[in-house]
Structures are given as structure tokens and as C-alpha cells.
Amino acid sequence: MEKKQEIAASVAAMFGEATTPDPASQPEQPTGRTLHFEKVHRAEPAEAQSEPQEQPAPAETQPQPSAEPLISMRGIRKSFYIGQPNELEILHGIDLDVYPGEFVAVVGESGSGKSTLMNIIGVLDRPTQGSYLLDGVNVHEAADDELARIRNQKIGFVFQTYNLIARQSALKNVEIPMLYAGVKPAERTRRAKEWLERVGMGDRYKHQPNELSGGQKQRVAIARAMVNEPALILADEPTGALDSETSRLVMDIFHDMHEKYNKTIVLITHNPALAEECQRVITLKDGLVVDERKGAGCCGTD
Numbered sequence: 001m002e003k004k005q006e007i008a009a010s011v012a013a014m015f016g017e018a019t020t021p022d023p024a025s026q027p028e029q030p031t032g033r034t035l036h037f038e039k040v041h042r043a044e045p046a047e048a049q050s051e052p053q054e055q056p057a058p059a060e061t062q063p064q065p066s067a068e069p070l071i072s073m074r075g076i077r078k079s080f081y082i083g084q085p086n087e088l089e090i091l092h093g094i095d096l097d098v099y100p101g102e103f104v105a106v107v108g109e110s111g112s113g114k115s116t117l118m119n120i121i122g123v124l125d126r127p128t129q130g131s132y133l134l135d136g137v138n139v140h141e142a143a144d145d146e147l148a149r150i151r152n153q154k155i156g157f158v159f160q161t162y163n164l165i166a167r168q169s170a171l172k173n174v175e176i177p178m179l180y181a182g183v184k185p186a187e188r189t190r191r192a193k194e195w196l197e198r199v200g201m202g203d204r205y206k207h208q209p210n211e212l213s214g215g216q217k218q219r220v221a222i223a224r225a226m227v228n229e230p231a232l233i234l235a236d237e238p239t240g241a242l243d244s245e246t247s248r249l250v251m252d253i254f255h256d257m258h259e260k261y262n263k264t265i266v267l268i269t270h271n272p273a274l275a276e277e278c279q280r281v282i283t284l285k286d287g288l289v290v291d292e293r294k295g296a297g298c299c300g301t302d
């Protein structure tokens with residue numbers, strides 16, 4: 001149906017064709033026909049959560065009380081097929097646990113596999129080998145439909161290139177994840193406006209992307225990532241195209257999402273200073289985790 005195709009196209013555009021993995025292993029983008037919504041360990045909406053601990057604790061020193069990792073990866077490998085029998089292994093065995101409420105940075109040189117890893121964390125792509133549990137769901141056993149639903153309900157994506165739909169207002173862009181989730185129009189508008197307000201874009205909701213600056217576009221993209229109240233925000237170089245002042249502003253919004261709304265955030269960044277603000281900094285090199293340390297953000301807020 002037209003409407004469903006439109007939604008599917010909008011959702012696909014949100015993920016950007018730039019992230020397209022090899023066709024052989026590419027999961028289907030969500031389509032309108034997968035609109036069924038039984039709850040799968042759905043994370044509590046942030047507002048409804050009562051916070052038992054005073055301050056978030058770094059995972060490696062104090063595992064989060066009663067928390068299972070939101071992301072649990074063991075031995076994740078990813079290969080791409082580059083012409084008939086040739087396989088190119090990009091990730092060579094990644095172990096990673098991220099706990100609810102953590103703010104983790106992933107750094108590493110260009111080509112080290114950060115985006116490949118993020119696509120796997122975000123179930124935009126499947127690993128070639130290894131195990132991955134996302135909020136307790138074994139991603140290997142999940143059908144493409146279920147992965148699409150998990151993406152929509154549990155994960156908010158933010159990309160360097162914003163991936164906004166060109167001829168749609170900020171408001172309509174923010175509504176896209178809710179369209180897919182089957183939220184009624186009035187509620188969609190209400191929630192989209194609310195999130196645009198929260199990222200300081202309340203007065204620009206009618207503007208189309210070409211009428212917005214890079215920083216403003218990214219704020220719209222963050223509102224879009226947040227609007228379904230996902231447990232996890234995945235951001236791939238969200239400040240990569242922004243000047244330092246605007247990067248600061250965008251980074252402050254991520255801190256806000258982390259602190260006020262208790263989101264778990266995995267942030268890929270080239271900017272060492274921004275990475276340092278996170279609770280944990282993971283360094284990738286040639287498809288392996290070569291370093292993992294606390295960032296300044298681990299030691300409480302000030």
C-alpha cells in the first residue's frame with residue numbers, strides 16, 4: 001500500500017543508504033507489514049523509572065545494581081564479501097558489555113570498524129560470527145521483522161549526515177519513528193513537538209532541513225531518535241560535520257538525554273575531548289578493542 005511504502009521509505013532514509021552493508025547479509029529495512037507490537041522486555045520509559053542509585057557507576061568497577069547488560073557481545077566478527085569467494089574480515093572478535101544508563105564512547109582511526117560495529121549494535125546488520133544479546137534478545141535467533149521492531153522500539157539512531165527527509169518539516173521528520181510504531185496522529189504531533197522543545201527546536205518545527213543549520217538539523221535528528229523513548233541511543237560521529245561550538249551544544253544535549261532521561265548512549269566520535277566526557281572510552285583498532293578505560297564522565301556529575 002502507498003502509505004506503508006511511504007513509511008518504509010522514510011524509515012529507510014532515516015538509516016541512510018550510506019550504511020548499506022553487503023547485500024548478502026543486509027537485513028531488510030522495516031516495512032509496513034511488520035506492525036505488530038507485543039512487548040519484548042521493553043525498557044521502562046525513562047520518566048517512569050525510579051533511580052535507585054545516587055549516581056551512575058562505571059560498569060567495570062561496580063556493575064549496575066540488578067542490571068543485565070543492555071548490549072552483550074562476545075566474539076563478534078564481521079566479514080564482507082567483496083567479489084565471489086573473497087571475504088574481508090573487518091571485525092575480528094569484539095567483546096562488549098554496555099549496561100543500562102551508561103554513556104560510552106567508541107573511538108578509533110578511520111576504517112577501524114566503528115561504523116561496522118555500530119551497525120551490528122543497532123541491528124542494521126548481522127554479525128558473521130559471535131553472540132549478541134540486545135536487552136536479553138538473542139539477535140541471531142530473531143527474524144528480520146523482529147529486528148526491525150527492536151530497532152524501532154529500543155534504539156534511537158543519530159548519524160553524522162543527519163539523514164533527515166529533505167522536503168519534510170522538522171515536525172514530520174520527528175514523527176517518522178512513531179508512524180512506524182503506529183502512534184495516532186494527534187499523539188504523534190504532541191510528542192514530536194515536545195521532543196523538539198526539549199532539544200531547543202520548538203520554534204522551528206515547521207522548518208525543512210534546508211532551512212536549518214547543521215547543528216539544528218542534528219538537534220532535530222536527536223529529537224527523532226528520542227521520540228519513541230528507546231532505551232539506547234546510538235550516535236555515529238554526530239558532531240563530525242559540526243564546528244566546535246555547535247559540537248559542544250550537541251554534546252550537551254547527549255549529556256542531557258543521559259542524565260535527565262536515563263538513556264544508554266553509545267557515541268562514536270573522532271573528538272578525543274568529547275570522548276573523554278563519557279563514562280567509558282573504548283578504542284577500536286583494526287577491528288579489535290585495543291583499549292578500554294574510564295572517561296571523566298565516570299566520576300559523577302558536577
Ligand SMILES: Nc1ncnc2c1ncn2[C@@H]1O[C@H](COP(=O)(O)OP(=O)(O)O)[C@@H](O)[C@H]1O
Pocket residue numbers: 020021022080081082088090108109110111112113114115116117
Ligand atoms: N559493505 C562493506 N563492504 C566491504 N567493506 C566494507 C563495507 N563496510 C565497511 N567496509 C570496510 O570496513 C572497514 C571499516 O569500516 P568502518 O566500519 O566504516 O570504519 P570506521 O567507521 O571506523 O571508519 C573499512 O576498511 C571499510 O572499507
Ligand SMILES: [Mg+2]
Pocket residue numbers: 114115116236
Ligand atoms: Mg564510520
